[in-house]
Amino acid sequence: MPKTDFNDRMLSLGLARVSEAAALASARLIGRGDEKAADQAAVNAMRDQLNKLDIQGTVVIGEGERDEAPMLYIGEEVGSGVGPEVDIALDPLEGTTLTAKDMPNALTVIAMGPRGSMLHAPDVYMDKLAIGPGYRAGVVTMDMSPAERVNALAAAKGCSTEDITICVLERPRHEDMIAELRTTGAAIRLITDGDVAGIIHCAEAATTGIDMYMGSGGAPEGVLAAAALKCMGGQMFGRLLFRNDDERGRASKAGITNFDRVYTRDDLVTDDVIFAATGVTDGSILAGIKREVGYLTTETILMRSKTGSVRRMTYRNPV
Secondary structure, three states: OOOOOOOOOHHHHHHHHHHHHHHHHHHHHOOOOHHHHEEEEEEHHHHHOOOOOOOOOEEEEOOOOOOOOOOOOOOEEEEEOOOOOOEEEEEEEOOHHHHHHHOOOEEEEEEEEEEEOOOOOOOOOOEEEEEEEOOOOOOOOOOHHHHHHHHHHHHHHHHOOOOOOOEEEOOOHHHHHHHHOOOOOOOOEEEEOOHHHHHHHHHHHHHHHOOOOEEEEEHHHHHHHHHHHHHHOEEEEEEEEEOHHHHHHHHOOOOOOOOOOEHHHHHHHOOOOEEEEEEEOOOOOOOOOOEOOOOOEEEEEEOOOOOEEEEEEEEEEEE
């Protein structure tokens, strides 16, 4: 089949529909306490909608390895089979626990780029660091201690360290880092889940109040977050973390040879991409699904890195 160019402008609205469909499917399970059912509903809807797009798509960041996930697994081919060859990174429901408990910042998330544009990140942890746009390159680095990062960012921003807010995933593994951050006087916004949203917060600091994201979380989510920052601006760094030989084997299988490499945003996502996210529960970035008699209304953010365009769209869907 002849190669077709990646037409991000034409595909972007289709990508928004994919994100919206997953959010709408999970709507009836918000606050119902069933994480698996909410996730499965989003997966089914996202896959059905993806298969309506005229693409030759390959899932590079998905629900897991083929033997772990029946649908939207890594390597699955999606789309009509006609059109451009694309890589797809997705999380049909970023924040399954948040959805089940009706807590803030649950999203459906998907990114698309030309074939070979996104790191095939193994399902291991990644140490992540992110800041928003407007700072010189290298103002913060992975080699700095947490306190040094706060001091450097405050100096670059021209403010006190007490005026810096860092978003951190609330996990026992982060206790020492949090204790060090506290010594600077900076504020820490702890989140229970959803570090894709946590990193995106940095790109809209004036709205969210978040200046920096720090800590370890899933490597696949790191690629999704990098795709968002590619569109919105900002810096991101990631280093894969391995707990055992099995995880190193997963990385080798994904083609990774340098286990100590620090990836920048543009290493994680090397070409222009489009990115869509739809709010499931209310959050700092997007409104959650609103119910009224006979209708569900969603809010979606749709972005293209090629132009830097950011669209916010509401969709009122009869039910």
